[in-house]
Amino acid sequence: MQKKFERNEKILDSEENIIAIIVDTNLTNYEKEFHTDHEQSFQLGTFNLPKGEELERHIHLENKRIISNTCETLIILDGTMTVDIYDMNKNFICTKNLSKGNLILFFEGGHKFKIEKTCKFIEVKQGPYIEGLDKEKF
Numbered sequence: 001m002q003k004k005f006e007r008n009e010k011i012l013d014s015e016e017n018i019i020a021i022i023v024d025t026n027l028t029n030y031e032k033e034f035h036t037d038h039e040q041s042f043q044l045g046t047f048n049l050p051k052g053e054e055l056e057r058h059i060h061l062e063n064k065r066i067i068s069n070t071c072e073t074l075i076i077l078d079g080t081m082t083v084d085i086y087d088m089n090k091n092f093i094c095t096k097n098l099s100k101g102n103l104i105l106f107f108e109g110g111h112k113f114k115i116e117k118t119c120k121f122i123e124v125k126q127g128p129y130i131e132g133l134d135k136e137k138f
Helices: none
Strands: 008-012 018-024 032-034 045-047 072-086 092-099 102-106 110-125
Touching: 008 092, 018 092, 092 102
Parallel strands: none
Antiparallel strands: 008 018, 018 102, 032 045, 072 092, 072 102, 072 110
16 A cells, blocks of 8 residues: 655656655645745645735746746546656656645656546646647557
8 A cells, every 4th residue: 555645745756856746735734835946847836824814916027938848737626546657768656646635746757647536636737738749648
């Protein structure tokens, strides 16, 4: 049986590259916590703010960025799924079970999802997405 991951867990390949980050939002009790480094191509933060708290009004300025891969995030709203995680060479790394309140952010590598219990989730990824060019099935 797979051990339950802690508040967050980084999945690394054999060269210590971050393939994915899993966060259990049920355990994120810090007011503001970023689970990614500032230089990563996709940023992930969780917030647990008290009533009346305000985030200052702001806009995000236009900045040209070069992004060579597609990051993808799944947020599990209900149900359970099993995720097989692979490195960029399609080598199996591990299997993780995700359930309500979990999220996973993929930076690179491959993945496979198997729905274990009817599962409602949100997927967020960078665009534009080009069918046939952005995904290779293996």
